[in-house]
Amino acid sequence: MHPIEQLRYVARASGADASLLVQEAASALGVFGRDPAGLVTACRRLLTRQPEVGPLWWMSARMVTASDARAEARLIIAELNADSTSRTLSHELPDAARVLIAGWPDTIVGALPRRGDVSVLVLDVEGQGHSVVRRLDRADVVAEQVDPAHVVGAVEESSLVLLEAAAMGPAAALVDVGSVAAAAVARVAHVPVWLVCGVGRHLPEAYWQAIVERTADPDLPAFLAPHEILSLGLVDRVVTSEGLQLVGEVASPGCPMAQELLRELV
Numbered sequence: 001m002h003p004i005e006q007l008r009y010v011a012r013a014s015g016a017d018a019s020l021l022v023q024e025a026a027s028a029l030g031v032f033g034r035d036p037a038g039l040v041t042a043c044r045r046l047l048t049r050q051p052e053v054g055p056l057w058w059m060s061a062r063m064v065t066a067s068d069a070r071a072e073a074r075l076i077i078a079e080l081n082a083d084s085t086s087r088t089l090s091h092e093l094p095d096a097a098r099v100l101i102a103g104w105p106d107t108i109v110g111a112l113p114r115r116g117d118v119s120v121l122v123l124d125v126e127g128q129g130h131s132v133v134r135r136l137d138r139a140d141v142v143a144e145q146v147d148p149a150h151v152v153g154a155v156e157e158s159s160l161v162l163l164e165a166a167a168m169g170p171a172a173a174l175v176d177v178g179s180v181a182a183a184a185v186a187r188v189a190h191v192p193v194w195l196v197c198g199v200g201r202h203l204p205e206a207y208w209q210a211i212v213e214r215t216a217d218p219d220l221p222a223f224l225a226p227h228e229i230l231s232l233g234l235v236d237r238v239v240t241s242e243g244l245q246l247v248g249e250v251a252s253p254g255c256p257m258a259q260e261l262l263r264e265l266v
Contacts, residue, residue, distance in 0.1 A: 169208025
């Protein structure tokens, strides 16, 4: 596929795995290696179309500030391929845990088959629950779909709530619908909540605020929003490639600031 067509695919993609999407984008953006202005415009166009994909901000910031965009693209792709967050989660899960997940969290779903002693309750989000259960069943993971109306009972039957960040800022994270309710119930029920944050999803405040502003639709009722904002005050631990950490222990994001990315295309 031609690099420009790759970028068009990334801009239009919906529901794709964020890591694979960003690798596609990084590979395609290499064509602008000798065109810094074109690179910035292409990144801004992607971020306007896909503002909720945290790693796209991380990738774009690194590429537009790099002295060699093509070499930086190769480094980004290598880091995403080497992301150990899924393995870390699998290793840290308690023995014989029953976990509750919401939606289709790619990193979490990828980690669960590594453990043969974990069972899963899948909070159905926008009809995805059945497909998630089927995928886990094929990997010999015991899984059951749960109607969102029964979130209280599902949390009470779980030993751990696992949620995944599409992007994370200093005090909150962008998560799938249903996650905030699960985390709030878990806090009352004294069930621990772990937030899974893969490579490229922990971002500086300025990018986080841009994500919040761009994903909020004032013309759309809150109950139709495709994502939710989860306060880190409802999270007990954060799982990253560095390990299982308390919220206050998570290192500051290693992501450069590029002010030019904060201006939307019109």
